[in-house]
Amino acid sequence: MNPPPLVAVAGNPNAGKSALFNALTGARQKVGNYPGVTVERKSGRLTLADGRPVEVVDLPGSYSLDPASPDEAVTRDVLLGRQKGERQPDALIIVLDASNLDNHLRFALQLIELGLPTIVALNMIDLAKRDGLELDPAALERELGVPVIETVAVRRRGIGELQTALDDMLSAPRCGLHKHVKTDIVHLQRRAREIATAAVVSETPVRRWTHRLDSLLLHPVFGPVILAAIMFVMFQAVFAWSAAPMAWIGDAVAWVSNLVGNALPPGLLRSLIVDGAIAGVGAVITFLPQILILFFFILLLEGTGYMVRAAFLMDRLMHGVGLSGRAFIPLLSSFACAVPGIMATRTIDDPKDRLTTILVAPLMTCSARLPVYTLIIAAFIPNTRLAWGVGLQGLVMFGLYIAGIAGALLAALVLRRGVLKGRSAGFMMELPKYQWPPLKDVVIGILTRAQIFLKRAGTIILGTTIILWALASIPQAGPGQKQSEVSIAGHIATGIETVVRPIGFNHDIALALLPAMAAREVAVSAIATVYSIDSPDEQAGASKLQDKLQHRWSLATALAFLAWFVFAPQCISTIAVTRRETNGWKWPLFMVTYLFVLAYLAAGATYWIAVAAGLGGT
Amino acid sequence: MNAPFQPEALSLDRLALGTRARVASVDWASLDEGEACRLKHFGFDEGVTVEPLHLGPFGRDPIAVRVGRMTVAIRRKHAGAIRVTLLGR
Numbered sequence: 079m080n081p082p083p084l085v086a087v088a089g090n091p092n093a094g095k096s097a098l099f100n101a102l103t104g105a106r107q108k109v110g111n112y113p114g115v116t117v118e119r120k121s122g123r124l125t126l127a128d129g130r131p132v133e134v135v136d137l138p139g140s141y142s143l144d145p146a147s148p149d150e151a152v153t154r155d156v157l158l159g160r161q162k163g164e165r166q167p168d169a170l171i172i173v174l175d176a177s178n179l180d181n182h183l184r185f186a187l188q189l190i191e192l193g194l195p196t197i198v199a200l201n202m203i204d205l206a207k208r209d210g211l212e213l214d215p216a217a218l219e220r221e222l223g224v225p226v227i228e229t230v231a232v233r234r235r236g237i238g239e240l241q242t243a244l245d246d247m248l249s250a251p252r253c254g255l256h257k258h259v260k261t262d263i264v265h266l267q268r269r270a271r272e273i274a275t276a277a278v279v280s281e282t283p284v285r286r287w288t289h290r291l292d293s294l295l296l297h298p299v300f301g302p303v304i305l306a307a308i309m310f311v312m313f314q315a316v317f318a319w320s321a322a323p324m325a326w327i328g329d330a331v332a333w334v335s336n337l338v339g340n341a342l343p344p345g346l347l348r349s350l351i352v353d354g355a356i357a358g359v360g361a362v363i364t365f366l367p368q369i370l371i372l373f374f375f376i377l378l379l380e381g382t383g384y385m386v387r388a389a390f391l392m393d394r395l396m397h398g399v400g401l402s403g404r405a406f407i408p409l410l411s412s413f414a415c416a417v418p419g420i421m422a423t424r425t426i427d428d429p430k431d432r433l434t435t436i437l438v439a440p441l442m443t444c445s446a447r448l449p450v451y452t453l454i455i456a457a458f459i460p461n462t463r464l465a466w467g468v469g470l471q472g473l474v475m476f477g478l479y480i481a482g483i484a485g486a487l488l489a490a491l492v493l494r495r496g497v498l499k500g501r502s503a504g505f506m507m508e509l510p511k512y513q514w515p516p517l518k519d520v521v522i523g524i525l526t527r528a529q530i531f532l533k534r535a536g537t538i539i540l541g542t543t544i545i546l547w548a549l550a551s552i553p554q555a556g557p558g559q560k561q562s563e564v565s566i567a568g569h570i571a572t573g574i575e576t577v578v579r580p581i582g583f584n585h586d587i588a589l590a591l592l593p594a595m596a597a598r599e600v601a602v603s604a605i606a607t608v609y610s611i612d613s614p615d616e617q618a619g620a621s622k623l624q625d626k627l628q629h630r631w632s633l634a635t636a637l638a639f640l641a642w643f644v645f646a647p648q649c650i651s652t653i654a655v656t657r658r659e660t661n662g663w664k665w666p667l668f669m670v671t672y673l674f675v676l677a678y679l680a681a682g683a684t685y686w687i688a689v690a691a692g693l694g695g696t
Numbered sequence: 697m698n699a700p701f702q703p704e705a706l707s708l709d710r711l712a713l714g715t716r717a718r719v720a721s722v723d724w725a726s727l728d729e730g731e732a733c734r735l736k737h738f739g740f741d742e743g744v745t746v747e748p749l750h751l752g753p754f755g756r757d758p759i760a761v762r763v764g765r766m767t768v769a770i771r772r773k774h775a776g777a778i779r780v781t782l783l784g785r
Contacts, residue, residue: 141737146730180764181739263736271764288767289749296750296760390769394754403758403769427730504774505758506734509767 082131083248084165085124088153088189089173090182091139092383092510094201096120098173098231099136100519102240107522118421119164126245135167142263143188148424157192169195169247171240176206176213176228177511179277183270184263190224195247198226199240204233205511210282218277232516288511292387301391308384312375313479314472316448320367327367331360350547353610358543358603361623362535365449365599369531370524372445373414377523381515385410386507393505399487400494402426402505405435409486412442413479414527416652419444420659430500434493436659437669440652441486441645443479446598450643451478453602457624458636481644485676497668542593543603550589550611562589562612581678582638582685586630591648598648634688641684645677706782708746709759709775716747717780726777735778738768746780 087102089095100107103122120136137156138149145151152161159166172189174182190196200215219226225243229236295301335356342348379385385407393403404426412419419439426432443451455471462470494500549567562568562585571589578588589608594601602623609626627636647653647670656666688694705720719742724732740746740763749767750760757772 141734144733146733146737178765181766184739264741267736267739267741292750292760292767298751298753298756302753386769390750390758390760391753393769393771394752394757397757397771427734504731504734505769505771506731506738506774507769508738509760509769 081165082123082133083168084133084135085169085171085244085248086135086137086156086167087171087173088137088157088185089139090141090175090178090185092508093139093173093175093178093182094231095139095173096136097516097519098171098199098201098229098237099134100516100522101231101234101237103134107526124241126241126248128245130248132244132248135164140185142185144263147427157189157194167194169197169244171244172196172198173201173231174198176200176203177209177211179213179218179274180267180271183273184266186222187266187270187273190222195250196224197240197243197247198222198224199229199231199236200226201229201231202511202513203228203236204230205513209286212279212281214277214279218273221273221276232513232519286511291512292509295384295387296390301387305388305391308379310476312372313476314467314469315375316368316371317452317469317472317475319371323367324364327364328360331356331364335360346551349551349611350544353607354544354547355540357606357610358547358600359535359540361603361606362449362539362599363532365445365452365602366528366531368448368452369414369445370528372448373524373527374520376411376414377520378515379410381513381520383510383512386509389505389507390509395487397505399491400431400498401434401490402428402431404505404507405431408435409439409442412439412444415444415446416440416442416649417655420652420655423659428500428504430494430498433660433665434490434498436656437493437665437672438486438489440647440649440669440673441482441489443482443644444598444649446649447478447643449599449602451475451640453605453624453627454636454640457627458631458633478640478644481641481680485645485680489672489676538596539600539603542596542600543607546593546604547607547611550608560612562586562608567592567608578678581642581682582632582635582689583642583681584631584635587635587639594648596650598643598646601643601648633693634685637688637693638681638685642677642681645673645680647673647677705779707776708748708761708778708780709772711746711748711780713748713751716745716783718783719744719746720779720781722779723777727774731774735770735774738766738770739764740778745783746778748775 087095087099099120099122102124107120107122122134124132124134126132135156137153140150140153142150143154143157145154155161156164156167157170170189170192172186174186186198198218200213200218203213206213215226215228227236227240227243229240231237295304335352338356339348339352342351379388388410389403389406392406396403396405405423408419408422408426411422416439419442420436423432423435423439426435455474459471459474464470464473546567549570550562550565552566553564555561555564563572567589568585570592571585574588574591575583575585578591586605586608590601590604593604605627606623609623631639653666653670656669657663660666706717708717711717719740721742722735722740727735744764747762748759749762752758758769759772759775760767760769761775
């Protein structure tokens with residue numbers, strides 16, 4: 079059987095390509111990778127009126143077929159049928175921003191010249207009208223020689239017409255393809271401008287509200303203040319909004335744990351399921367609400383167009399440490415997770431600039447650290463309210479984020495002066511129009527993340543907690559012995575402890591550090607597992623983990639533990655993605671080494687200062 | 697292809713905010729290949745209308761410039777390679 083026809087969606091960045099792709103394919107999307115390169119491949123299914131399936135692929139946004147980045151190279155290669163792991167598309171949908179025809183038509187002209195069956199989606203037609211621009215799609219159709227459909231992808235307008243046109247196109251016989259296209263930008267640009275002029279019926283000059291909004295958001299004084307306020311609200315919300323759902327999940331886990339605990343006879347099997355699987359995975363999925371709230375904000379900032387403004391505001395400061403504002407977006411994404419953050423560095427053209435960004439990305443506080451931070455803060459920092467909406471716990475969390483950022487900037491500065499010395503890279507970015515992203519697109523984004531996180535909890539985290547449980551339970555302790563000391567894991571931890579004892583880490587922490595190499599949040603489940611194995615008399619789930627911590631750790635140790643996690647590169651996925659992005663082991667090894675050294679020094683300094691301040695007792 | 701470099705024309709980085717001007721010439725030779733390519737992709741070309749709109753909060757860098765119908769951010773250094781002639785408001 080023949081595979082379904084492949085339709086590629088191409089266009090300039092900010093043309094609304096992804097929104098159109100979402101409108102065409104709905105939630106039925108598959109996110110993967112092109113082989114050999116680290117460019118994301120997004121595809122989905124669409125069913126035509128007669129029931130025929132069509133595969134739709136969302137190509138990376140490009141300004142031309144003359145690539146300036148790996149992303150743009152993929153777009154070119156797919157369209158020319160040269161990309162490994164992708165057949166040549168059977169048809170092409172070009173997405174144009176209706177209010178930016180002079181620029182977007184240039185790329186469209188190049189694409190039409192390829193000779194693929196092509197439809198133009200004249201997108202964001204509503205925003206063009208808002209800007210006082212009256213267009214003539216028929217004139218555009220005449221000039222371009224391909225069907226032009228007016229769409230407003232974010233409102234699902236024109237999607238039906240687009241599907242009908244696609245249906246007609248795929249039913250018609252195919253003509254030959256051209257392999258050579260003009261790359262004379264200046265010539266194409268002039269032709270694009272002519273066509274744009276021909277397609278504009280009238281233009282009423284209006285004060286564009288993107289411009290008015292920018293006058294405030296990019297204001298030299300208010301701009302940075304608003305950015306700081308947005309960041310602060312974001313991190314406070316991660317705490318405040320998540321409290322209730324986290325409590326529900328926690329209660330549900332305790333309920334399941336009790337149910338299973340009572341149903342099974344005491345023994346190794348009960349211990350494995352209750353102390354290993356349920357305690358371990360339960361401790362981590364409790365943090366799902368916080369992670370999703372963080373992703374919600376990041377998706378919202380990206381979708382509205384504010385993220386690029388943040389890059390604009392931060393460029394000069396980033397420039398000061400040898401980075402560019404472009405690095406701000408990957409670094410901000412790294413607050414959610416360093417893996418997509420490191421992958422987002424592909425948009426940075428300068429290789430040294432990009433490598434520096436990759437190396438400092440793990441210092442941004444990713445969502446996997448949240449479980450660790452939340453647990454320790456909840457156990458050791460009093461929940462005092464300092465002012466309206468500002469709590470001490472939130473403030474400490476904010477401080478940890480700031481510590482990560484300061485560490486990243488400092489590390490970038492040192493790297494750019496040392497191993498990655500070179501001329502400073504540029505900063506050139508388009509500032510797209512502001513728009514409200516469709517709720518559905520944000521929800522699709524959040525659900526995808528939730529799925530990835532739960533899959534991780536179900537596989538890596540479950541696996542490592544079970545292994546840890548086994549290592550921590552065998553051999554069984556005799557009377558008067560502590561299980562966490564006589565077990566295999568206990569002996570390994572004793573070895574680690576000699577190294578981390580000077581920075582205030584006890585045996586339990588040493589035990590948690592090893593499995594936490596797989597993923598940071600495992601530290602929480604590891605501690606949970608160890609303590610529930612250690613105290614079998616207590617009813618499972620009856621005593622909260624944070625109460626146990628308060629009895630066993632000093633405040634100095636808790637603070638040192640937090641400082642450790644600001645810097646420690648404890649995440650196999652990050653190391654793996656760094657290896658893939660830098661094509662070798664040299665840079666990931668370098669990254670792991672310098673981060674561990676930093677983590678050790680930071681935890682040590684925190685501990686020694688805290689002990690000197692009299693916080694060393696339990 | 698390039699028009700002769702006119703030192704008497706104003707460079708884009710010296711243009712006051714909200715002043716519309718026309719690009720007279722771009723000193724492509726002072727830019728590296730990638731930077732020149734990006735600027736062309738944004739539509740910087742002789743004859744296009746430009747207008748600086750916003751400045752970065754630190755060191756008045758970068759500059760947000762309207763070029764044709766889109767707004768782009770470029771560094772002051774690169775704006776210095778673009779010569780413009782005033783159009784008035």
